[in-house]
Structure formats: structure tokens, C-alpha cells
Amino acid sequence: MEQILDVIIAKYNYWIYITLMMIGLFGVIAKNNLVKKIVGMSIFQTAIILFFVSMGMKRGATIPIVMHDHGAHGPIQAVDYINPLPHVLMLTAIVVAVSTLGVALALAVKVYKKYGTLEEDEILEQIRKS
Amino acid sequence: MIWQLDLLVLSLVVACGIGALMIKDLLGSAILFGAYSFMMCVLWAVMGAVDVAFTEAAVGAGVSTVFFVAAVFHTTRRSKD
Numbered sequence: 361m362e363q364i365l366d367v368i369i370a371k372y373n374y375w376i377y378i379t380l381m382m383i384g385l386f387g388v389i390a391k392n393n394l395v396k397k398i399v400g401m402s403i404f405q406t407a408i409i410l411f412f413v414s415m416g417m418k419r420g421a422t423i424p425i426v427m428h429d430h431g432a433h434g435p436i437q438a439v440d441y442i443n444p445l446p447h448v449l450m451l452t453a454i455v456v457a458v459s460t461l462g463v464a465l466a467l468a469v470k471v472y473k474k475y476g477t478l479e480e481d482e483i484l485e486q487i488r489k490s
Numbered sequence: 491m492i493w494q495l496d497l498l499v500l501s502l503v504v505a506c507g508i509g510a511l512m513i514k515d516l517l518g519s520a521i522l523f524g525a526y527s528f529m530m531c532v533l534w535a536v537m538g539a540v541d542v543a544f545t546e547a548a549v550g551a552g553v554s555t556v557f558f559v560a561a562v563f564h565t566t567r568r569s570k571d
Contacts, residue, residue: 383508391571393516395561395569402554403523403526413539413542416539447542454542458550465558465561
């Protein structure tokens with residue numbers, strides 16, 4: 361029991377990232393308003409990006425910019441720097457996320473102009489009646 | 491990383507996320523989502539991912555909030571849930 365509690369406390373940030381992901385999934389599935397669904401989708405994407413960036417973290421390392429570029433201080437040790445590969449991949453993911461958000465909001469505005477509401481059940485009722 | 495500061499910022503992120511989904515006013519939801527993005531940017535700057543942090547500050551807290559406010563301005567402010 362105590363070992364399980366130790367594991368949970370030692371990896372507390374991963375538990376919070378999973379909580380954020382599930383909050384975003386709840387917003388996508390259970391909310392009735394279209395703009396609320398889009399907010400949930402953005403929270404989901406940001407939580408996954410946060411998880412991947414935190415995997416490149418090293419204890420006692422500095423940001424990935426080479427120090428002492430002018431003097432001879434021996435070879436560069438990779439253990440002194442945070443892993444920059446997840447940062448590069450997640451930069452691409454952030455750009456994809458903002459373009460997805462723009463397209464989704466444009467579709468929501470078009471749906472509002474056609475049906476006069478943003479609530480999902482009212483839109484479905486109007487589709488069923490026509 | 492100081493773990494007390496990390497836990498504080500993570501709690502603020504979770505609170506802003508829950509608030510952005512639960513509030514009944516869509517403009518308030520947009521503002522809370524901007525606060526969520528800014529907290530996320532602070533978290534990445536603490537983690538050492540500086541390029542991701544200022545990209546998120548420009549894109550998440552800037553452009554996304556402008557998009558949300560423009561969409562709410564073109565549609566309606568009230569929401570049932």
C-alpha cells in the first residue's frame with residue numbers, strides 16, 4: 361500500500377496531465393454547445409503537448425543552447441542539456457492545433473448563420489423536422 | 491524545478507480548464523481559456539522549453555483568444571450548459 365502511494369506521489373505531474381486530458385475529452389463529448397466542444401478539444405490537445413514536452417525534462421540540466429562557445433572546455437556533454445527533440449515536434453503540433461481551431465470556429469459560425477443557434481439538440485431537432 | 495511552484499501552477503491550470511468548460515457565458519469561457527493558455531506557457535518556460543513557451547504565448551494566449559472573441563461576437567454569448 362505504501363509503495364503504491366509512493367509511486368503516485370513521485371509521478372504526480374503525470375497524473376495531473378491525465379486529469380487534464382480527461383477534462384478535455386469530457387468537454388468534447390458531454391457539452392451541448394458547439395463553442396464549448398471546441399474549447400474542450402483545445403484543452404485535450406494542450407494536455408497531450410504538455411505530456412510530450414515533460415518527457416524531455418532532465419533533472420539538473422539547462423535549456424538546449426550550447427554554452428562556452430568561445431573557449432576550449434572539452435567536448436559538449438549531452439547530459440547537461442534538456443532533450444530538444446520533443447520541443448521541435450510539439451512546435452509543429454501547436455501550429456496544427458491553432459489551424460484546427462480556426463477551421464472549427466469558422467464552421468461553428470456558418471452553422472449559427474444557417475440554424476440560428478449553437479446548441480446541438482436544437483440543431484438536430486431542426487434537421488429532423490425539415 | 492521547485493515542486494511546490496510546479497504543483498501550484500498545475501492546480502491553476504486545472505482550475506482554469508474546469509472553469510472554461512463550466513461557465514455559462516461564452517465570452518467568459520474565452521477569457522478563461524486565454525488564462526489557461528498563459529498558465530500553460532509559464533509551465534513550459536519552467537520546464538526549459540523556451541521556444542514552445544513563446545510560441546504558445548503568441549499563438550495560444552494571443553491568436554486563439556482573438557478567434558474565440560470574434561466567433562462569440564459573430565454568434566451569441568449565452569449557452570445552456
